[in-house]
Amino acid sequence: DADVTQTPRNRITKTGKRIMLECSQTKGHDRMYWYRQDPGLGLRLIYYSFDVKDINKGEISDGYSVSRQAQAKFSLSLESAIPNQTALYFCATSDRGLAGWGGDEQFFGPGTRLTVL
Amino acid sequence: GEDVEQSLFLSVREGDSSVINCTYTDSSSTYLYWYKQEPGAGLQLLTYIFSNMDMKQDQRLTVLLNKKDKHLSLRIADTQTGDSAIYFCAETLNAGNMLTFGGGTRLMVKP
Numbered sequence: 001d002a003d004v005t006q007t008p009r010n011r012i013t014k015t016g017k018r019i020m021l022e023c024s025q026t027k028g029h030d031r032m033y034w035y036r037q038d039p040g041l042g043l044r045l046i047y048y049s050f051d052v053k054d055i056n057k058g059e060i061s062d063g064y065s066v067s068r069q070a071q072a073k074f075s076l077s078l079e080s081a082i083p084n085q086t087a088l089y090f091c092a093t094s095d096r097g098l099a100g101w102g103g104d105e106q107f108f109g110p111g112t113r114l115t116v117l
Numbered sequence: 118g119e120d121v122e123q124s125l126f127l128s129v130r131e132g133d134s135s136v137i138n139c140t141y142t143d144s145s146s147t148y149l150y151w152y153k154q155e156p157g158a159g160l161q162l163l164t165y166i167f168s169n170m171d172m173k174q175d176q177r178l179t180v181l182l183n184k185k186d187k188h189l190s191l192r193i194a195d196t197q198t199g200d201s202a203i204y205f206c207a208e209t210l211n212a213g214n215m216l217t218f219g220g221g222t223r224l225m226v227k228p
Contacts, residue, residue: 040125042205042218090159104209108159
């Protein structure tokens with residue numbers, strides 16, 4: 001079974017609709033992240049959470065909100081979707097750089113492809 | 118501010134070496150990473166290098182770091198069709214800090 005799962009995998013919606021993307025992890029990591037990927041722009045950080053009580057805005061948080069329901073669950077909401085939010089969305093987790101080598105490996109889910117018409 | 122840049126596309130023939138380049142602007146970077154994204158999947162860490170190293174080799178992969186020029190490269194020896202993917206370089210300023218990703222280089226391997 002996958003360690004980081006995302007639902008739905010694909011979603012098509014209309015402008016103005018509210019959308020929620022969900023992420024679950026079984027890795028036991030404290031840190032969770034939401035990114036969006038656009039061609040040629042790499043991954044840009046939307047929100048991140050270092051534990052259940054900690055939520056932080058990333059580079060491009062406008063138009064998005066998040067909820068950390070539990071250590072294992074981190075959801076991303078688009079309150080009123082607009083076409084320029086059409087993108088591939090990734091959830092990721094990490095273990096606070098405690099793996100022993102000093103760096104911080106992030107583990108990614110398979111992505112949600114969102115299309116806003 | 119932080120900025121990580123990569124060329125968008127690289128095409129090589131199977132069996133040749135591939136070299137994917139990356140430049141970054143933050144001289145305080147402590148770790149630099151290469152992530153691989155296969156079609157329809159999320160990113161996976163491929164390799165990393167600590168900023169006090171010049172080179173790291175791991176089987177077919179060689180990472181070179183030139184701190185003076187803020188240039189990072191990933192060399193894949195004997196490139197195979199299974200290496201076709203998007204490769205992202207990324208940096209962090211210190212352990213556990215945020216990753217800043219480049220735009221990704223799409224590697225196409227022709228048979």
